[in-house]
Amino acid sequence: MEKFTIKDLYAKPTEFADKQVEIEGWIKTSRGSKKICFIEANDGSFLKNAQIIVKNDNPDFDEIRKWPIASTIRVNGTFVSTPDAPQPFEIHASKITLEGHSNSDFPLQKKEQSYEYLRTLAHLRPRTNTFYSVFKVRSMAAFAVHQYLQSRDFTYVNTPIITSSDAEGAGETFRVTTMDMNNLPKTEDGKVDDSKDFFREKANLTVSGQLSVEAYALALRNVYTFGPTFRAENSHTARHASEFWMIEPEMAFADLKDTMEVSEGLVKYVVNYLFEHAKEELDFLNSINEGLIDRLKETVNEDFAKVTYTEAIKLLEESGEKFEVPVKWGIDLQSEHERYLCEHIYNKPVFLTDYPRNIKAFYMRDNDDGKTVAAADLLVPEIGEMVGGSQREEREDKLRAKIDEFGLNEEEYNWYLELRKYGETVHSGFGIGFERLVMYVTGMANIRDVIPYPRTPGNAPF
Amino acid sequence: MEKFTIKDLYAKPTEFADKQVEIEGWIKTSRGSKKICFIEANDGSFLKNAQIIVKNDNPDFDEIRKWPIASTIRVNGTFVSTPDAPQPFEIHASKITLEGHSNSDFPLQKKEQSYEYLRTLAHLRPRTNTFYSVFKVRSMAAFAVHQYLQSRDFTYVNTPIITSSDAEGAGETFRVTTMDMNNLPKTEDGKVDDSKDFFREKANLTVSGQLSVEAYALALRNVYTFGPTFRAENSHTARHASEFWMIEPEMAFADLKDTMEVSEGLVKYVVNYLFEHAKEELDFLNSINEGLIDRLKETVNEDFAKVTYTEAIKLLEESGEKFEVPVKWGIDLQSEHERYLCEHIYNKPVFLTDYPRNIKAFYMRDNDDGKTVAAADLLVPEIGEMVGGSQREEREDKLRAKIDEFGLNEEEYNWYLELRKYGETVHSGFGIGFERLVMYVTGMANIRDVIPYPRTPGNAPF
Numbered sequence: 001m002e003k004f005t006i007k008d009l010y011a012k013p014t015e016f017a018d019k020q021v022e023i024e025g026w027i028k029t030s031r032g033s034k035k036i037c038f039i040e041a042n043d044g045s046f047l048k049n050a051q052i053i054v055k056n057d058n059p060d061f062d063e064i065r066k067w068p069i070a071s072t073i074r075v076n077g078t079f080v081s082t083p084d085a086p087q088p089f090e091i092h093a094s095k096i097t098l099e100g101h102s103n104s105d106f107p108l109q110k111k112e113q114s115y116e117y118l119r120t121l122a123h124l125r126p127r128t129n130t131f132y133s134v135f136k137v138r139s140m141a142a143f144a145v146h147q148y149l150q151s152r153d154f155t156y157v158n159t160p161i162i163t164s165s166d167a168e169g170a171g172e173t174f175r176v177t178t179m180d181m182n183n184l185p186k187t188e189d190g191k192v193d194d195s196k197d198f199f200r201e202k203a204n205l206t207v208s209g210q211l212s213v214e215a216y217a218l219a220l221r222n223v224y225t226f227g228p229t230f231r232a233e234n235s236h237t238a239r240h241a242s243e244f245w246m247i248e249p250e251m252a253f254a255d256l257k258d259t260m261e262v263s264e265g266l267v268k269y270v271v272n273y274l275f276e277h278a279k280e281e282l283d284f285l286n287s288i289n290e291g292l293i294d295r296l297k298e299t300v301n302e303d304f305a306k307v308t309y310t311e312a313i314k315l316l317e318e319s320g321e322k323f324e325v326p327v328k329w330g331i332d333l334q335s336e337h338e339r340y341l342c343e344h345i346y347n348k349p350v351f352l353t354d355y356p357r358n359i360k361a362f363y364m365r366d367n368d369d370g371k372t373v374a375a376a377d378l379l380v381p382e383i384g385e386m387v388g389g390s391q392r393e394e395r396e397d398k399l400r401a402k403i404d405e406f407g408l409n410e411e412e413y414n415w416y417l418e419l420r421k422y423g424e425t426v427h428s429g430f431g432i433g434f435e436r437l438v439m440y441v442t443g444m445a446n447i448r449d450v451i452p453y454p455r456t457p458g459n460a461p462f
Numbered sequence: 463m464e465k466f467t468i469k470d471l472y473a474k475p476t477e478f479a480d481k482q483v484e485i486e487g488w489i490k491t492s493r494g495s496k497k498i499c500f501i502e503a504n505d506g507s508f509l510k511n512a513q514i515i516v517k518n519d520n521p522d523f524d525e526i527r528k529w530p531i532a533s534t535i536r537v538n539g540t541f542v543s544t545p546d547a548p549q550p551f552e553i554h555a556s557k558i559t560l561e562g563h564s565n566s567d568f569p570l571q572k573k574e575q576s577y578e579y580l581r582t583l584a585h586l587r588p589r590t591n592t593f594y595s596v597f598k599v600r601s602m603a604a605f606a607v608h609q610y611l612q613s614r615d616f617t618y619v620n621t622p623i624i625t626s627s628d629a630e631g632a633g634e635t636f637r638v639t640t641m642d643m644n645n646l647p648k649t650e651d652g653k654v655d656d657s658k659d660f661f662r663e664k665a666n667l668t669v670s671g672q673l674s675v676e677a678y679a680l681a682l683r684n685v686y687t688f689g690p691t692f693r694a695e696n697s698h699t700a701r702h703a704s705e706f707w708m709i710e711p712e713m714a715f716a717d718l719k720d721t722m723e724v725s726e727g728l729v730k731y732v733v734n735y736l737f738e739h740a741k742e743e744l745d746f747l748n749s750i751n752e753g754l755i756d757r758l759k760e761t762v763n764e765d766f767a768k769v770t771y772t773e774a775i776k777l778l779e780e781s782g783e784k785f786e787v788p789v790k791w792g793i794d795l796q797s798e799h800e801r802y803l804c805e806h807i808y809n810k811p812v813f814l815t816d817y818p819r820n821i822k823a824f825y826m827r828d829n830d831d832g833k834t835v836a837a838a839d840l841l842v843p844e845i846g847e848m849v850g851g852s853q854r855e856e857r858e859d860k861l862r863a864k865i866d867e868f869g870l871n872e873e874e875y876n877w878y879l880e881l882r883k884y885g886e887t888v889h890s891g892f893g894i895g896f897e898r899l900v901m902y903v904t905g906m907a908n909i910r911d912v913i914p915y916p917r918t919p920g921n922a923p924f
Contacts, residue, residue: 005615005683007615024715026680026885026887043683043714043715044679044680044681044682044683044684044714045615045683045684070884070885071885072885072886072887099886099887099888100856100882100885100886100887100888101858101886102883102884102885102886103883103884106884122677123674123677123877123878123880123881124677124681124880124884126677126678126681126682127680127681131681132681132682135617135619135678135682136617136682138618138620139612139617139618139619140612142608142618142620143608143609143612143618146604146605146608147605147609150601150602150605153467153469153507155597155598155601156600156601156604156605157597157601157914158600158604158690158707158913158914159914159915160705160914160915160917160922160924161623161667161690161692161705162636162667162692162704162705162917162922163915163922163924164922164923164924165923165924172640174624174638174639174640174660175638175639175640175641175643176636176637176638176667177636177637177639177643178634178636178637178694179637179643181637181639181641181643181646181654182653182654184643191644192643192644198636198694198704198919198920199917199919199920199921199922200920201922203922205623205624205638212585212914212915212924215584215585215586215588216588216597216914217506218506218589219506219586219588219589219593219594220506220588220594220597220598221467221505221506221507222506222507227689227690228620228623228689228690230623230624232640232660242624242660243622243623243624245620252505252506253486253505394562396563415585415924416585418585418586419585420562421564421565422532422564422565422568422586423488423532423533423534423562423563423564424534424561424562424563424564425488425534425561425562426561426562451620452619452620452621452622452674452678453621453622453625453674455622455624455661457660457661458660458661458662459661460622460624460625460626460661460663460665461626461627462622462625462626462627462674462877
């Protein structure tokens with residue numbers, strides 16, 4: 001008798017009809033009477049369970065009925081099609097064995113446990129339908145990102161996680177050290193001697209791979225990073241984590257319009273990939289997160305809107321809406337503004353372009369108006385900002401002046417300036433917060449519920 | 463006139479014959495006479511260059527000849543097939559413009575610069591043929607890994623980078639902190655107060671995602687990690703870096719034999735993928751790393767060997783070879799032993815199985831002999847160990863006893879023990895050092911030359 005996964009059985013029910021099959025799995029539910037026992041088993045290969053029927057002619061019937069939830073079982077039996085029942089088939093067990101014990105205090109027995117509580121069970125929560133679906137979707141979304149970019153000749157570049165540079169000078173960083181904190185080496189003036197640390201200087205966790213990956217765009221044309229980044233910010237919102245994954249495509253010979261095309265294409269590709277490969281998971285998520293599938297259908301069927309920052313400010317001012325942070329040209333838009341734009345004015349994803357230069361990073365290319373930069377952020381319903389992109393300042397003299405103007409240490413950016421000194425090239429790129437994308441495609445409202453083991457201030461267990 | 467990449471032109475030379483084309487790119491070489499100038503240009507889309515012909519009827523001819531290497535140009539011209547020349551086509555420029563300057567001191571002009579020197583130019587070295595090829599291959603190998611595993615229903619799980627657990631208790635870790643080292647908070651007894659740190663306890667960079675991903679295997683069956691891991695070891699070999707990427711597949715309902723099947727399948731899939739998608743790059747790498755392609759062909763065409771550790775020790779003892787570390791049962795095999803086995807005895811990749819339990823990690827499943835564990839490492843020519851796999855100890859009582867025996871803190875592993883308490887399940891997995899795999903498929907001898915910005919003791923620039 002060949003071993004099958006439950007996914008196999010669901011994939012070709014007619015092929016298995018009346019055949020003998022063997023599966024392994026975990027007991028999800030067990031109920032019945034003195035005559036018959038119904039066990040729903042899941043083997044992790046598929047969201048849905050296989051229904052197992054055990055009759056009381058089984059000599060171990062009384063024992064089997066008592067096996068606790070989460071026990072590991074092996075079942076041999078007949079595959080019986082049940083076209084009129086909620087599930088398409090049952091397995092009538094001829095033999096069923098306990099392969100591994102479980103325990104009656106298994107904490108996931110009750111339905112409707114809160115997400116907050118389940119976060120304390122990060123090692124067990126993927127066994128629930130919700131988190132099974134979220135993490136299947138997360139995995140497929142990651143693969144779809146790679147597939148989209150690789151099929152367009154983007155080269156995947158693993159930029160460094162530990163770095164002695166602090167990237168854009170933005171964002172609090174985590175220090176990485178091997179020094180004994182209770183016995184720190186000191187310099188003559190009594191300060192900590194960083195030159196005695198592992199890397200012989202201060203080193204941090206990266207906040208972005210963009211600058212490093214630009215060097216690769218200027219050699220391999222289309223490139224991208226996809227890796228973890230870190231922010232040591234003491235924020236406790238539902239959209240921020242201390243550790244999260246970013247996708248950062250970067251393209252030589254490409255301008256701002258190209259970043260919008262590629263990022264719109266990428267988001268739509270991911271959604272279409274999920275429609276094709278994660279049907280059961282999306283259906284389940286749609287049943288708990290209302291409107292999810294409709295929103296995703298709109299995402300792939302409509303062109304994203306485009307509006308300049310200046311025009312958006314006007315629209316917000318004219319909306320008559322009271323915002324917590326008052327709207328005026330020059331402000332850094334808050335989540336409330338971003339969401340109002342895409343949820344109330346456009347009702348779909350919106351690219352906001354040409355932001356004031358003073359609220360954006362030094363590396364963005366100055367527009368000719370002297371006030372704005374060639375930036376384009378993608379705002380999406382429910383989430384707010386999902387993508388931040390820009391054309392990079394490729395003009396060596398202007399970049400050098402801006403590094404000075406922004407108060408950055410020019411020496412630290414020598415290598416970055418050399419990328420312009422040796423082949424000034426129009427180039428552009430964008431970053432997608434991968435968890436924001438996963439929240440968008442799963443409908444989950446808290447970033448802690450789309451990361452296997454989320455890290456936030458005060459929380460790094462497991 | 464449509465813009466094309468040089469890759470497009472190489473892909474369909476007959477289609478473009480005698481057509482007008484426009485390309486952008488960087489000058490790689492420029493030479494000629496007073497009558498004609500030959501410029502080789504590359505746009506990053508393809509390893510090979512496009513040859514541009516500029517004649518002295520161009521009014522800017524004298525300027526064009528002086529454009530330095532690495533300058534960014536745009537060329538309009540006629541595509542001329544040259545079936546008898548080394549390159550399949552030339553572009554006879556009707557218009558050529560300088561889009562971005564370069565400088566005559568561009569440091570990559572000379573051939574035969576040492577790899578050591580090029581490491582100091584990590585931001586420019588991808589512009590060389592060697593590193594262009596290495597990093598294209600690295601990218602495709604990464605994608606092939608995802609494709610192989612996803613097509614076999616493995617779910618990609620991003621295990622945490624920052625962790626308060628120290629995983630297997632093996633390997634030196636990097637501490638992650640936001641405390642001000644010059645002003646550390648202290649407890650009453652004068653020690654550093656770790657509870658005041660960002661995560662309210664000590665936190666480190668992960669050395670392996672395995673334990674965390676096991677929780678997911680016991681919910682989603684086939685899972686894998688693919689992310690950065692860290693070792694704060696002061697080693698200066700050609701095979702060790704402080705930051706490197708690992709692939710860690712983990713499978714429920716799978717034993718040691720399954721890990722060998724999947725890891726052999728994975729390595730072969732990656733090599734076949736490269737044969738199909740990276741022909742030019744492999745040809746180039748074969749020209750600088752002798753024997754590469756032959757070795758890779760053998761890799762896909764032959765079954766990997768399998769031998770127990772105990773048998774391997776006998777073979778090494780009987781070989782008559784003098785090793786620096788003498789061979790006897792119970793030793794941790796050194797690189798010299800591993801390479802002797804696969805390069806001299808088997809001449810191909812070899813799985814070594816059933817290692818002594820005392821030299822392996824606590825989570826490996828004890829064999830019935832009481833002396834060995836169900837482990838299987840894959841050793842490959844030129845590299846040594848590339849894969850480390852094992853069946854995991856799924857028996858709750860035995861795992862608990864081993865945690866105690868190995869002197870680990872049982873409390874810290876409570877959640878890991880709960881994975882057994884609630885559904886004891888046979889499961890197995892393995893880890894591949896991704897850089898080792900990239901070294902194997904590129905023939906590069908130093909791990910620093912397969913990582914974009916390598917981190918080693920004393921080195922974290924850029």
